[in-house]
Amino acid sequence: MNTFRYITRRIISTVPMLVLVGLITFLLIHITPGDPAAVVAGENASLQAIEEARHRLGLDQPFLIQFWHWLWAVLHGDLGTSFTSGKPVTELIFDRLPITLSLTAGATLIGLLIAVPLGVFAATKRGSWLDRITIFGTSLGIAAPEFFIGLLLVLVVALEWGWLPATGYVPFAEDPVEWLARLTLPSVTLGLGVAAELARQVRGSMIDVLSRDYIQTARAKGLSTLSIIVKHGLKNAAIPVVTVLGLQVRRLLGGTVIVEQIFAMNGVGSLAVRAVFLRDLPVLLGVALTTAVVVLLVNLLVDMSYGYFDPKVRSA
Amino acid sequence: MSAAIFPAPGTAAPAVPLPPPSSFFKRFCRNRTAMISAIILLLIVLTAIFAPYLAPHDPARSSLRNILKPPSAMYLLGSDDLGRDVLSRLIFASRLSLVASVQAVAIALALGLPLGLISGYAGGWADTVIMRCNDALMSFPALILAVVIVGLLGPSLTNAMTAIGLVYAPRIMRVVRGSTLSVREEVYIRAARALGCGDARIIAYHVLPNVTGPLVVQATVLMGQALLAEAGLSFLGLGTQPPQASWGAMLGTAFPYMAQSPVPTIASGLVISVTVLCFNLIGDGIRDSVGRMRRSGD
Numbered sequence: 347m348n349t350f351r352y353i354t355r356r357i358i359s360t361v362p363m364l365v366l367v368g369l370i371t372f373l374l375i376h377i378t379p380g381d382p383a384a385v386v387a388g389e390n391a392s393l394q395a396i397e398e399a400r401h402r403l404g405l406d407q408p409f410l411i412q413f414w415h416w417l418w419a420v421l422h423g424d425l426g427t428s429f430t431s432g433k434p435v436t437e438l439i440f441d442r443l444p445i446t447l448s449l450t451a452g453a454t455l456i457g458l459l460i461a462v463p464l465g466v467f468a469a470t471k472r473g474s475w476l477d478r479i480t481i482f483g484t485s486l487g488i489a490a491p492e493f494f495i496g497l498l499l500v501l502v503v504a505l506e507w508g509w510l511p512a513t514g515y516v517p518f519a520e521d522p523v524e525w526l527a528r529l530t531l532p533s534v535t536l537g538l539g540v541a542a543e544l545a546r547q548v549r550g551s552m553i554d555v556l557s558r559d560y561i562q563t564a565r566a567k568g569l570s571t572l573s574i575i576v577k578h579g580l581k582n583a584a585i586p587v588v589t590v591l592g593l594q595v596r597r598l599l600g601g602t603v604i605v606e607q608i609f610a611m612n613g614v615g616s617l618a619v620r621a622v623f624l625r626d627l628p629v630l631l632g633v634a635l636t637t638a639v640v641v642l643l644v645n646l647l648v649d650m651s652y653g654y655f656d657p658k659v660r661s662a
Numbered sequence: 663m664s665a666a667i668f669p670a671p672g673t674a675a676p677a678v679p680l681p682p683p684s685s686f687f688k689r690f691c692r693n694r695t696a697m698i699s700a701i702i703l704l705l706i707v708l709t710a711i712f713a714p715y716l717a718p719h720d721p722a723r724s725s726l727r728n729i730l731k732p733p734s735a736m737y738l739l740g741s742d743d744l745g746r747d748v749l750s751r752l753i754f755a756s757r758l759s760l761v762a763s764v765q766a767v768a769i770a771l772a773l774g775l776p777l778g779l780i781s782g783y784a785g786g787w788a789d790t791v792i793m794r795c796n797d798a799l800m801s802f803p804a805l806i807l808a809v810v811i812v813g814l815l816g817p818s819l820t821n822a823m824t825a826i827g828l829v830y831a832p833r834i835m836r837v838v839r840g841s842t843l844s845v846r847e848e849v850y851i852r853a854a855r856a857l858g859c860g861d862a863r864i865i866a867y868h869v870l871p872n873v874t875g876p877l878v879v880q881a882t883v884l885m886g887q888a889l890l891a892e893a894g895l896s897f898l899g900l901g902t903q904p905p906q907a908s909w910g911a912m913l914g915t916a917f918p919y920m921a922q923s924p925v926p927t928i929a930s931g932l933v934i935s936v937t938v939l940c941f942n943l944i945g946d947g948i949r950d951s952v953g954r955m956r957r958s959g960d
Contacts, residue, residue, distance in 0.1 A: 366798035378814040489939035491890050491910075493897055494931030497917060501928075505921050600805030604894050608917070618806060619898050622813035634810045638801040645801075 349653060356649050360642055367638045371631050372413050426628035435632035438617060445515050445613035450598045452529050456537030457544050465548025466575060480545060487542025492601045496535035496608045503531060513610035532609045536601050540594045547590040551583035584655045592648035596641045689951035696947020699940040706937055710756040717750035733925055740925045748926045751907055752933060758908040759889060762823050766888035767881055769827025774834025779865055782842025796832045804829045805894055812900045822901035826891045830884050837880040841873035875952035879945050886941030893934050909934045
């Protein structure tokens with residue numbers, strides 16, 4: 347019951363945030379120089395045609411009413427129509443979202459697979475050469491731009507060794523093996539940055555947790571090292587790690603913009619970049635809103651996971 | 663093995679801690695990593711300033727007979743797709759990359775500092791409104807928001823840096839607000855108020871100097887982040903526009919020819935990584951040096 351109330355409260359508290367994110371997106375339209383009505387009316391349109399377009403788009407109404415109409419439409423899955431392709435923005439984004447989300451999930455997985463063992467080892471063997479390499483490597487990984495890592499991987503793994511295909515994306519339903527092969531390099535590219543940030547956090551919180559009294563108690567009880575690290579160490583060290591992981595998902599979604607470009611993947615990021623050159627504003631705002639909503643949902647998941655890792659949070 | 667993993671309580675810290683050096687500068691100098699980073703960064707800045715004297719060739723002169731040449735005595739880092747000297751271009755591009763980062767951080771400071779001070783000092787509904795907007799703004803992935811803002815304003819370096827400044831302003835705001843909140847409760851603020859100081863004077867003379875430590879740390883780290891973001895946007899063609907070049911733009915133009923001539927790609931990527939690493943490590947160094955001052959002052 348308690349858990350249920352905790353989850354409901356978290357979900358409800360996300361709603362005002364979603365509205366605010368919507369408001370910011372909507373404000374972005376208004377700070378844009380240029381007249382959307384003139385764009386829709388087309389080149390060399392008469393003044394009257396522009397006014398008609400303005401009226402048709404509802405741009406002659408008060409700001410809050412416009413926002414309300416827009417929000418209502420968005421809630422019904424209508425993000426407007428692309429200026430250039432004439433397709434609904436929702437359709438354009440949802441066609442590409444699986445690519446971007448696969449990439450984000452793959453990068454998160456790779457980040458975790460590298461960061462957790464590395465961070466735990468570094469924490470348990472403080473001052474050892476492995477610890478030093480971890481610290482140095484994570485500093486480098488945080489500083490190196492993901493596109494640089496990506497380019498090096500393409501250069502060495504794809505072009506030099508020819509182990510993996512360099513570019514493109516194949517849907518999972520079409521060919522799972524090819525899907526994995528195409529996704530590996532871009533996921534590693536993005537995942538290395540995540541691994542660097544996470545490994546630092548895992549190391550830091552493990553060091554903190556391992557110095558606690560209950561770890562001493564667990565040892566005194568005669569528990570094995572592995573059991574202490576997994577059951578007592580990792581679970582207690584998880585909260586700051588999950589927080590950082592949540593923040594990393596936001597960074598990853600940003601990073602996909604560049605990585606999709608390098609690996610010629612037709613995801614949401616490439617959609618946004620193309621929209622910039624075509625001045626396709628509805629698509630741009632749709633991408634901004636969609637990614638922000640994904641981030642908010644991830645934050646919600648992170649908050650809920652606190653309740654799992656630390657039962658005290660639920661009653662707080 | 664287990665003995666090394668679980669040190670007995672109390673053995674982690676040395677029995678007699680070394681007395682911390684007296685001034686921030688001395689503490690910073692003792693931090694070897696930060697000092698090396700500062701020296702490397704200084705060299706990069708000097709390179710940018712004295713670019714015309716250091717560059718072996720004219721960065722804009724193209725030689726169609728020398729397209730995509732590998733490194734040689736003539737072109738130390740090879741030549742690009744238009745036969746221009748990559749090293750000279752990197753040297754000149756450092757100007758644009760560094761100035762662009764300063765621009766972005768300046769915009770972030772101009773927006774984030776006052777809002778953070780107001781939010782932290784005033785509290786109440788002003789704080790709630792500012793913080794909620796801040797949280798909402800931070801829900802957008804930084805690079806995507808920057809891409810969208812550039813899309814709305816049109817691709818150019820100035821617009822790109824404005825976008826990055828806007829995107830990073832909430833981070834400055836958070837740090838300033840957090841420090842202001844803790845400073846606000848200090849005795850000297852109450853003393854200043856008892857003496858009859860107005861809010862503006864208290865903020866300017868008593869709060870501001872005491873939030874500079876964390877602010878400088880955050881601004882330093884953001885310099886690196888802004889450099890990365892500029893590189894990213896320019897790589898996508900949304901930042902620096904040709905014929906100008908920043909490191910990110912060079913990486914972007916070298917990338918399609920990477921199979922034939924990998925050196926320009928690797929060189930520009932390395933320069934970006936090293937500079938960002940320097941900013942991050944200097945930021946860490948400043949944080950550690952300021953932190954100790956705090957603790958010893960308690």
